Amino acid sequence: MPFARLASATTPTCHIGLGLAAVGRPGYINLGRDTDLPPDRTVTALSDRTHELLDAAYAQGVRYFDAARSYGRSEEFLADWLNARPDVDDIVVGSKWGYTYTAAWATDAEQHEVKDHSLQAYERQRAETDALLGDRLDLYQIHSVTPDSPALTDKDLHTRLAEAAAGGLTIGFSTSGPAQADAIRAALAVTVDGEPLFRTVQSTYNALDTSAAPALAEAHEAGLTVIVKEAMANGRLADPHAPDALKAVAAETGLGCDAVALALVLRQPWAGVVLSGAATVTQLASNLHAPVVDLDEDQLERLAALVEEPGAYWEQRGQLPWH
Numbered sequence: 001m002p003f004a005r006l007a008s009a010t011t012p013t014c015h016i017g018l019g020l021a022a023v024g025r026p027g028y029i030n031l032g033r034d035t036d037l038p039p040d041r042t043v044t045a046l047s048d049r050t051h052e053l054l055d056a057a058y059a060q061g062v063r064y065f066d067a068a069r070s071y072g073r074s075e076e077f078l079a080d081w082l083n084a085r086p087d088v089d090d091i092v093v094g095s096k097w098g099y100t101y102t103a104a105w106a107t108d109a110e111q112h113e114v115k116d117h118s119l120q121a122y123e124r125q126r127a128e129t130d131a132l133l134g135d136r137l138d139l140y141q142i143h144s145v146t147p148d149s150p151a152l153t154d155k156d157l158h159t160r161l162a163e164a165a166a167g168g169l170t171i172g173f174s175t176s177g178p179a180q181a182d183a184i185r186a187a188l189a190v191t192v193d194g195e196p197l198f199r200t201v202q203s204t205y206n207a208l209d210t211s212a213a214p215a216l217a218e219a220h221e222a223g224l225t226v227i228v229k230e231a232m233a234n235g236r237l238a239d240p241h242a243p244d245a246l247k248a249v250a251a252e253t254g255l256g257c258d259a260v261a262l263a264l265v266l267r268q269p270w271a272g273v274v275l276s277g278a279a280t281v282t283q284l285a286s287n288l289h290a291p292v293v294d295l296d297e298d299q300l301e302r303l304a305a306l307v308e309e310p311g312a313y314w315e316q317r318g319q320l321p322w323h
Contacts, residue, residue, distance in 0.1 A: 025072025
């Protein structure tokens with residue numbers, strides 16, 4: 001299992017990963033992108049920003065890097081960084097298939113990505129990923145599984161994924177939406193020749209939406225590595241957008257709202273890797289203070305009051321504009 005490399009690491013930040021959703025393409029739904037990224041978001045500018053973040057993350061102990069076919073040119077940017085460092089062999093590289101990027105490097109595209117969980121989509125996107133990342137790829141995940149996803153019932157797809165696993169690739173899935181727990185439990189039941197197919201799960205969990213927690217605990221108990229995405233709720237838990245209660249607790253700790261928000265997730269015993277979605281080196285540095293945040297019971301109770309009903313949380317997420 002590639003994540004054994006993280007288990008044996010000693011740096012306090014080894015269980016924080018860097019996700020490239022925010023910097024692999026010019027448009028995304030994170031708040032604050034108008035100031036986080038340069039006005040001229042050329043391929044070269046975002047490639048340079050991605051490499052700057054990867055350099056800073058690696059230097060500070062981060063060892064998991066997360067891309068996807070639909071994150072614009074994130075795989076390409078990551079591959080270029082890896083190819084320039086052939087001796088770096090202590091990291092875990094993950095990507096995802098199931099969405100196709102369709103925005104053609106525009107921020108105002110009518111549609112930014114198209115979902116397709118078919119076997120044909122897997123084979124096409126696996127070839128595209130292999131052409132870029134090759135044997136540096138450790139983990140390949142189905143992107144945003146929901147309870148009605150055909151990826152949960154397609155036996156031919158399961159067979160092909162099991163073949164990839166037999167070849168040394170770790171197979172996982174990510175989830176989205178208000179029914180994440182149902183999707184996780186359905187995926188845990190998927191087997192090929194009596195063996196569980198999936199070895200990792202990547203789900204949204206944060207101070208505003210904690211609904212996946214029981215299912216993620218079950219996944220952890222079943223032996224899966226749990227990766228947490230959107231721990232910052234697409235910027236809703238960062239300054240200046242953070243709720244007043246989070247700002248107050250952050251002020252008491254002397255650290256940023258982002259560090260406190262990530263610390264809440266790191267506290268969960270089932271959280272194997274928590275993703276930073278930083279778009280600047282300054283944000284990343286602040287994120288990486290999370291392991292030293294110490295929250296008392298009163299602070300935890302105040303933060304627990306921030307939880308929203310899952311349907312309302314995901315409805316608001318769906319209304320976030322692409323910047």
